[in-house]
């Protein structure tokens with residue numbers, strides 16, 4: 471892994487020695503990482519690796535124990551309002567105001583960002599249409615399926631056209647057609663200068679979709695760079711298993727045999 475870091479002013483997201491512990495558990499162990507502007511950046515790691523914790527600290531949702539984060543050169547924890555103005559976040563497990571309809575929730579997010587009503591209405595229509603939620607727009611979010619909830623949360627992250635999008639598991643529970651639509655939206659967004667950071671467990675998706683990737687396990691950054699740099703001659707999936715280890719621990723479930 472390269473140790474030459476970008477200037478936090480030129481990177482879309484810069485992280486330095488970011489750390490968090492919960493009691494005895496070190497969830498994120500002093501990670502430093504740059505996400506180049508205009509990249510489609512995948513963050514991968516096994517369950518419990520520290521992805522959600524790292525992304526929560528990077529987006530101003532959870533205060534780090536150590537380290538600093540900049541979004542386009544703005545210190546997230548020193549100037550949170552300014553940094554968050556250029557950020558769209560799809561957080562994992564954060565509750566939405568689910569007693570609003572999908573349309574009301576997206577509208578509320580736009581108005582909260584200080585956008586004018588006419589622009590909010592037009593963009594809300596566009597987002598509901600491309601995310602295949604137009605018919606569900608007047609339904610309460612509490613009655614949405616898991617995939618629909620994911621998509622409406624994505625709409626709230628996109629409405630203000632942020633410079634940087636941070637999406638924790640955006641494809642989880644989403645059907646293949648909607649996932650393809652979301653991929654198209656994100657690729658188009660990157661082609662027009664935006665930066666996307668996604669966490670995912672689906673290596674094949676990350677290899678096809680992302681330009682860059684970082685692998686974390688047990689709170690440590692194991693590898694980061696362009697997808698081709700990180701995977702070398704291997705598939706990203708094989709490289710991931712190679713870096714992270716842990717295969718073979720399913721031996722010995724003899725009680726699971728049915729014959």
Ligand SMILES: Nc1ncnc2c1ncn2[C@@H]1O[C@H](COP(=O)(O)OP(=O)(O)OP(=O)(O)O)[C@@H](O)[C@H]1O
Pocket residue numbers: 492495496497515516517518519520521522523524
């Ligand atoms: N609020 C919390 N209190 C205590 N421990 C926590 C808390 N949040 C996370 N952890 C622990 O920190 C570690 C990292 O968790 P985190 O949710 O960041 O992992 P992850 O990589 O996002 O995992 P997954 O892929 O399963 O979603 C885990 O061991 C988890 O149990």
